[in-house]
Structures are given as C-alpha cells and as structure tokens.
Amino acid sequence: MRTFNITLLAIFVGVIILTSHAMGQQAYHWLPIAAAAEAEPVGHLFSFLVTLGTIVFLSVMGVLVYSILFYRASDTSDAPAIRGNLKLEITWTVIPILLVIWIAGYSYNIYQRMNILGSLPLVHLHLLESPAYAETGSSNMQPTEQIEVIAKQWSWSFHYPSQNVTSTELHIRVNRPVHLMLKSEDVVHGFYVPNFRIKQDIVPNQTIAFKFTPNRIGQYQLHDSQFSGTYFALMEANVFVDSPERYNQWLAQAATRPSVPAINPAKSEHSQPPKTPLRSNWHTVPPAQPPVVNK
C-alpha cells in the first residue's frame, strides 16, 4: 500500500513537471508575433509565470480532485478531527514567500532590461529614474530622432520634427531605438502595440518620453489602450517597421506631399452613425479636428 502511494505520488509529480514545462513552452504562442527587442524578455517572463502557475494550479487541483474522487462520504459520521499541523502551515507560508521573491526579482530584472520609460515631467526623482537618453546616446554615438505622438479624440498623428512631416502612420526603423514624445490634447489615451508588448498612458498636459526598439519588419496595429470616450474603439493607427532605406524613402516622399486634413473614422461615424437596432440619441463629444498630415 505504501509503495503504491509513493509510486502514485511520483507519477503525479512527474506529470506536473512535464505538463508545466510544456505549458511554459506553449505560452510563447499565446502572444502575438514579437516585433520589438522588449517583446522577447516579456515572452520569457510570461513563459516563466505560466510554468510556475501551472505547477501551483495542478498541485492544488490534484489534491482537490483526488479528495473529491476518493473521499466521498459513506455514512453520516464525522471525519477525523485534524485541526492543524504547524510544520505544514509553516511550509505553505514559506514556499509562497520564496516563490513571490523569485517572481518579483525576475520581473525586476526584466523591467530594468526593457528600460522603456523615460522622464515623467511632473515627477522629479532623478536619483531613482534611469537617465532618459544618456545610455542609448552613448552606445551608438548617433542622436536618434524623436518622434512626437499626438493623441486626441479620436486620432493619432506622428510628427517628425527634422523633416517637419506629420502623418497618421507611424514609420520607424528596424533595429534602431525609437524615441517617442507622447502627448495628448484632451483626455488620457494609451499607446499600445501588442506586437511590441509595450504600453504607456498619455496624460494631457504632460510629455512622456518613451522608447523601445522594433526588430521585425512589417505592419502592426497601434491601439488606444486607455478608454477615451465615445469613439475610443476607432482610435487605431498603422505602425510600419521599415528597413532604413524604405524609411528614408518614405520620409522624403512624405515631406514633398502637401498638408491636408487626415481621413478620420471617428469623424465619418459621427456624421453618419451606423443603424443599430438599439440606439441612444445621447450627446457625444464631437471628434476633434483631424490632424493635418502630409499624406
């Protein structure tokens, strides 16, 4: 009986370890294709969290399910009056503490490596903040361009100061750190590209410095991640990660185009609302003037 139990336990532990490892590997595929240097460490962190989470979930569920299957009452009497066990209670306090320290330490490391957030103007804690540009500036000895991101209800526009180009598309160079200056003209918006695994709220009347490094050529979606009013869902933009040649070509071409007001889905929907069976006639904030862009 004893050896039977021990074998059973060994099998259980083996199954948990194998399944958790497999889940951790699978976890990479649950995320969208990674397209920025920051996405890779986040993927590792997620895989690590899924592995640990699966171990905990399966261990506790294993005990619960085992009990549900094998400890059904056969009569109406009481079970043995086990009130506690100090050793066991200490163990299951210490194990989570250690796990949590491990997870927090690992997350801290990864966050340091990502280093996405530059300065926040209203908060001056220079000692604790990582200096915004010093480190990237010195490593490639080449000042990177800052792109202004302007969010408003409900449109994105991107301004390239050196060329004086404004666009509704964000074009960035592959394998180059991108420096964004995030600004909002009205409410809180959020800058979110799932393929880059990065996100930052944009608070009106503040300029938030934000940086990351795209590393996969392609077209991606920028979403507004912070609820910003009626046409929030329409506030999206295309992000193109270009080769340096394509990028320069695009920027040069854009600079030659005349400035015109951008096409704006929120504006069109505001003037021509879709016919839905359930409809309110409530006042809504009218969309702001669409950005004027070189398109």
Add this chain to the structure above:
Amino acid sequence: MTNISIKSASEPEQTDWKRYFSFSTDHKVIGVQYLVTAFIFFLFGGLFAMIIRAELLTPQLDVVNRSLYNGLFTMHGTIMIFLWIFPANVGLANYLVPLMIGARETAFPVLNAIAFWLIPVVGILLLFSFFLPSGTAQAGWWSYPPVSIQNPSGHLINGEFIWLLAVTISGVSSIMGGVNLVTTIVRMRAPGMTFFRMPVYVWTTLSAQLLQLFCLPALTGAAILLLFDLSLGTDFFSPFKQGDPMIYQHLFWFYSHPAVYVMALPAFGVFSEVIPAFARKPLFGYKTVAVSSLLISGISTLVWAHHMFASATPNWMRMLFMATSMLVAVPTGIKVFAWTATVWRGKLHFKTPMLFALGGVAMFLFAGITGVMLAAVPFDIHVNNTHFVVGHFHYVVFNTVSMAIYAGIYYWFPKITGRMYSEGWGKLHFWLTFIGANLNFFPMHPLGLQGMVRRIASYDPQYTGWNIVASLGAFLLGMSTLPFIANMVSSWLRGRKAPNNPWNATGLEWTTSSPPPLENFEEIPTVTLEPYSYGESHRLTTDPSSI
C-alpha cells in the same frame, strides 16, 4: 429581556411576509432585504452584460451604438459592484453575524435600516439615468477624468452627475453598514465568544468592514471633488488648468483595490464555513486562516498603484507596488491551502453549497495565479486594459465571489426560511453556472494576450473565435439563473420544513430555531468551544439523521 423573547417566539410575527417590505430594524429582515434587492439589481447588471456580449459576438458594431455601449458597460460594472456584490455580502453578514456571535441584534439597528434603504435609492437613480436626455454615465466605472468631466450635453443634471451622486450615497450607506457591523462584532459577542472562537466568516466580515471604514473616504472624497469639477467648474483634476488627473487615479484605486477584498473576504468566509460542514472536519489551521484575513486587509491598502502600472507612474513606484502586490499572494495562498487540507481525508457530501464552494475555490486558484502574473510589471504592461484583465477580475468577482454568495444562500436557506431547497434544481444551477462562467470568462485571457483592448464595441476580426465562445458562455450563464429563481421561490413557498440544523453543522446560528425568533435566541448562549469541532467527542449531535 425574557418577556421580549416570549413575545418573539409567537408564530404570526415569523410568517408575515409584509415585514420584508417595511422599515424593519430586525437584522434578519434587513439581511433578506439586502439579498433580494441585490439579486434584482444583479439581474439588471446581467441583462446589460448579455447586451454587451451580444455586441461582441461579431467584430462589427451591429447591436448598439457606441454611446449606448459605453453606457452599458459603465452601468454593468457599477451595478455589479455597488448594487450586487456589496449589498449581497452585507445582506449575508447582516443576517449571519449576530446569530454567529450570539447577539440578539446588531449594534445600531436604525442606522442599519437606513443604510439598507439607501441601496434602492442608488439603484433607482442609476437606472433612471438611462432616460436622461444626456444619457447615463459613459466613462466606465473608474470614471477617470478628463473623460468623465467632458459633459457634452451641457446639462447640469447629466448621467455623470447622477453616477457621482449614486456612488456617494452608496459610500455613505456602506460606511453606515460598516460602523454597524464592526461595532457589533467588537462589542456584542456572547459570553465566552473570544476572538479565537469566532467563526472565520465573522473574521472575514470584520476585516472587510474595517477596510470599508479605512478606505472608502478616499473614493467618496474623490467622487465629491469630481462632482465639483463637473458641475461647478473647479479644477481639482482637470489637466489644462491647475489640476492633475493622476491624483484622481490614486484616490480612486486607494479605495477600489481594497474594494476587491471587501468583496472577496466574505467569500473566503463562506468557503470556510461550508467546506468544513460538508467535509465533516474542522477547518484546517483555523487560527492562521482567521488572522490571514486581517493580513489581507492590511496588505491590500498598500498595493493600489498596481492598477496604474501603465499610467504616468514613475519606475520606482512601479517596482515598489509590484513587490507589495505580490505579497498578497501569501495570506490568500494560506487560505486556499487550508481549504484544500480541510477536504483531504474528509467525508465529503456534495450538496449544492459544497459544489459552489469547491467550484469557487478552484476558480479562485486560477484567478490568484493570473493575479500574480498581473503584478509582474513587464507582463502587466502588455495586458493592462486588455481582456486579460477583464478575464482575471471576472474569475474573482463572478467565479469566486458570486459563486460563494450562491453557496452561502443555499447553505443558510433552511435557516433563513425554515424550509429546504430542492437539491436537484440546485445542482442543475451549479453545473450551468460553472460551465457557463468558464466558457464566458476563460476566453478573455487568450483575447487579452493577443492584444484585444477592453471597453471596445467593435474589434479586429482576428479576435472573433474566442469572442463567440465567450458570448455563448454568457448566454448560458444568463439562463443559469432561471433554475435558481425557480428553486428559491418554490422552496420558500412550499419546500420541505427544515430542521434547526439540517447539515449537522457547528456554529451558534444552527442552535436556534429555523427561522430564528425575533431576538435570535431563547437564551443567550455561553460559548466554551473552539469553532468547527467536527469529529470531536464533546460535540452534541442534534440531528444525526440529517446531511
């Protein structure tokens, strides 16, 4: 004293249903009033959820227009929190706490009654706001400025105004309820009912209500300041004048994170009562479980900024709050392990309350794991404000807390009504709820991982598949309330008469009659034992044939 209890034992007073519609100061009547009112609002919140899910069945906008969608999710969230979970929990606590600690009444019966009657006021205000020309509030239940103070209609009485008023009234009601419950627990325990003889449900109620008293003023204050900004043109939070919208976020989450535990702690309390009774074993590690409730309360006041990791929150603050947030996993983990150990080598009876309790514990385990993931800043930055978060918190508020409320209602139904519910209907209700809830809320996790943002009425077609599953699950979940309603109504009217202690459970509430007389006990009991004395020889088995 004695003459009152003689009068109270008289029958007509007990069967008179009209008292449930009166300004009663009996904590048991108030408890039932809270529960029934909360359930009615739950149906409204659920109806709104169904419409939201119908909209999300397809990528296009084809059921409601955008402003209505925004109004619906705002009201859904608000109603579910302020008019379902809070009042339902307070209802259970009102009913149970005096019985569990051997008191005849709560400390402030009139205050208690007023606190209850404010709840229908809040509900009617919110539902009525759908008919305002400017419409209902549409800024989400966080109501972040500046969106919340935009007021495009220009009317003074607008949806957001009503919303802020309702939240303020609800806050006042909760503070009154909190004062009453905390005082009752601290001051009105029967002789011998020391703190470490209190059932865990009383511990969790105490911890939750202390949180209300300590943190609610932040929200109520923030709501009042926001109301000034909206209606009087002050600029506490408006960024283009002197204000700072981030201050609102801090005030809001200083309350609204702990609010999660105001909802969840009583659920942990219910699990701690139901599981021992149907496992026929004492609650494993009773003292640790009891004290961990207070620890959860304490730590949860230090973690609010984890809702703001992607806001304009500086790096050091992100790291600090990551650390404190992860710490909450320790005392909550202790509870989960204790319930698991209670079941181990027990003699399990799978009655409806037990099914809901075990289902709730399993789902909470999942929610806890995704919660620790969310505390990890780099991962949260990816999924913040996506459906991953929506999935996580619905595993808490629905799959854990609402399931626990159901477990509690079934478990104490015989005590409250004096009648038994129908097991068959109860089990059907459980399975529909359990399957529906998982179909509904699990898909939100992969959707969020893929980047589907929350609060959107239309979405990219790549997200269609999981959304269909979620919506079908939601419709199943909506249907699952039908057997519950049928069971409750018919059993209350015609159910089999319940004995005083149908589960052969420990706890003072089971020593009095079902339903209890006006002042609860013929004679105030004296407590000499630790709680959960299942399997111990001195336990007097009142009715061995039951369970």
